[in-house]
Amino acid sequence: MNLDEFLYKLHYETDQITPPDWQVNWEDAPLPYKLYEGLPVIHLDSGLPVSFSQKNKPTLTDLSHFLSYSYRITQVSQTFPSMETSESWTTYRRFVPSGGALYPNELYLYVRLEDFPTGIYHYDAAHHRLVCLREGNFDSYLERSLGERCDITSCFAAVFVSTFFWKNFFKYNNFSYRLQSLDAGFLIGQMLEVGKRNGFETCVYYHFLDSAINHLLGLNESEESVYAIMPLAKDQNMKWFDTIADQSLTTEQLSSELKSLHHKHYVRSKEIRPYHMLLNLNSACKLRSFSSINVYNEDVQKDVDGPVLTLPLVEPLTYPFNTACEKRYSPGLDFALKPLTTEPLAYLLNETAATSFYRNDLDQNKKSLTSRISIRFATNSVVGLQNGMYEMDSSCFQLKQIKLGDFRTALQDGLLSDFVNMPQIPLSFNISGSKDHYRKMFGYRGHRIQHMEVGILSHKLLLAASALHMNGHPILGFDVPYYDELFNLQQMGRTSLLQIPIGYYRPHPRLQGHLHS
Template sequence: MSLENFLYRLHFDTENARPSDLEVDWGDAPLTYKLYRGLPVIPLPEEVPLSLVDQTVSQEMSLPQLGAWLWYSYGLTQISQSLLTTTSADAGSELFLPLVTNRRPVASGGALYPSELYVYLKLSSIPPGLYHYDVAHHRLVQLREGNFDHFLSRALGGSCPVQACFGVAFVSIYFWKNFFKYDEFSYRLQGLDAGVLLGQLQEMANQFDVTTAVYYQFLDRAINTLLGLSDDQESVYAVVPLSLQTEGERHSHSSAQWTERGEVTASELIRELPEQKYVQVMRSKRMRKYPALLQINQAAMQESTHSFTHYSDELESKWSRRSDERILLPRLQKPSYDLVQYCRERFSPEMDFIRRKTDQDQVARIMEMTMSALLYGNDLGKNLEAASRRLSLFVSIHQVEGIQDGAYAYDPLEHALYPIVYGDLRARLQDGMTLDNVNLYHVPLCFHVVGNRDHLINQLGFRGYRIQHLEAGIVVHQLLLAAFTCGMGGHPLLGFDVENCDDLYNLETEEKTCLIQIPVGHYRPRARFQGVLHG
């Protein structure tokens, strides 16, 4: 099967992206976190602050601040037990089974958390080097000791002044962690999951007044080898430098000394590293093969810095005004919110949505705050107009004060909604659900993050698909946070009829497609036992 057909099936033929007769072996399920054995560890402070106020980093990030940043980015924050309703085949009666999950500050498909988080740190409180964030024990596991500025600068093509940063974060995907349940469909989930984590890392950096950027282009095999990752198990998807300088100050450190050297290859960098092997634990004993994932991951890799490509928005079509009619949304002050409270209360409603008053101001806040996520630093270009050609936001609205029911396109530059079709669209959206786990009749807002139908492959090759989904994940994270500031919740969904929604918004004529669906509304608390996992 060609890789183009593989991606088409993931997006438009999702039922065949996962075998219909697949029986998930939950008894052999992998851990949702990675464990190392026999390596030096640095425990992080067990007492995590209950507020991030006054946590600004001044001269250097302290160990307690580092612990709080990692904890609220990707730590095991809660354990939750609820009841799973199922039907007995014998008696035809309902059974209630206990469902225990470890919760983190970010959303993840099936709560499987396929990402792992690594950091390169240069702090006086710990030896400089590369570390894995051991989620299960809230500690750092040392992978390599030493200064790797020169190595990382070249692996990033000289575009990032690593020497001006106090650290670098790496977000990877461990393929088996959600392939065991979702099979090949996991490839679509993985980019979105990693993108949501990137959004949380940036939000946490803002809380500490740390400057970040996201690098999507780097020498994959070199970075993976540096971290001791096996390409057939795990691969880094994004690199995030951390600095106490502004972005302009960081880039005032000239990187020309690297770019002038010409081409750098992954093979050349790998030869500089002493080989290191690690013993790791993921619990599964019987792992199925996933050749399609390995094939497309290999096709997306960059072997040479000459393969790095600048995304050009000039090649993309302009945002087309669909009608002269529009709704100018009110410009509101950015809301103040407690990120710790969001991390503690984050919840993905399913059958828990309830009808409650929703107004135009709430829609305006969610729209503006969500699309502001695309103003982050990256190696693609952070201009909002260019970014909005890669990703855009559409919404189907029902019973919102001041807005007529219908489907709308959002223009972030004008902060305006453009109507596409009027009417109650709930039945159409509900019929397009492949799994009736959300009652859309109780949802006033159903958002769709929309991207290029070619998944950026024409410009960025097969790496474009994962970049598109990583950015979509960042947008989804911000949308969920924006909904929280309005007292609402959202449930990201891939179980929807993409072609139905593309037709609803007339996207195919513009070579666009819906990437993910997020119903947003008010919800009732679910009956569950829940406890925090910090001191």
């Protein structure tokens, strides 16, 4: 099938993109982390601080804590046998959510700290260490890969978020394409939050010369590719969006300046089945020069009808960040209905709206994320708010009433399998965006950008829920046309991108241990 047909079926007819005879070979599953072989390593500080220092000059310890909170393996969890399965299940978890706890993304860094070898490193999440891939100064190469829009010399590091295709394709087949972008967004959202608490200045770049960056990191593009780049700095007056200096520079011209890397790494899988559609889409997404780069200039269409309700005014939520990270997980069938007031709802929406003003190269700070991604939710047993469906208006912190009623059965009916008990959930959030998936401005690259932005916005919602002693469960396994009609999205050119039920929960029967000091 062609790419347009694939993306349509990926979203609306997911059963049509996976072969009917697809069998998951768990005995040959890949590792959920990448392990390089035979390269020099630098071990990082093993601690996980309760608070951050916010020094004027970041150190390796500060970078270590940033990586710990962002993507380190922090927990081992063993689930006991249940009515659904007769086997126990062990997973290695991190502070960010991931579909099936498979973590298809990897982190690489360009580090330029004082008294530290400048160069390109891979973050080994399993051992919490940096693996040196390429030593040397690559300021000019990286700046030109970003279109010379960012002064890398003013940064102390740059983080590259990649996707390793096989790590969740082995289970989800072609549906992994949506999960990979969404997981990358969750990870970026966590890094933005950790960076803010460290006093780092951050910016997310979605546009760069893909193959030049992959070449710098030594990635094999048939198995892995970078999706986003986040430079880290301390200079509050730094310029992030200079005009592109050389629009004619191509990936081939830049890549020819560096020799290729051929480092060995261990995957564990003995058979890696082909994923042609993922590679075709990744190729179609590539930016080969900056001659056609666009700035986002459209808004998600909003409804104008319906009563408006004002939420209680709340201050920014303060909470122990480490505790919220450690307690965050997806409850599944463990949700337990308890009465909820409008104050926690106000905190949830206030925190989510606040994170929408993140620095990025899509709109260059001209618009908020909620101008592109919208939040609607259905309520059940929220004291002071009628059961119904509402939309958040972040510009004035108000709710717009869409329709009243009890939608619990309808929400349950829309799930592709009963892995969440909707009747026990007070809030079910629907994250939606343009049905075009940013295609007019960014081509096929727009689909993965849109899903990364959904992940960024949703992760803040999940963190706030954990801080309020609740939790959320991100869901992609639902009937999209059914939910679009249920949430009145079709007439506005919007579509459901993610569903997140949030509520209180009972402890799950499992053994869990921390893997950090």
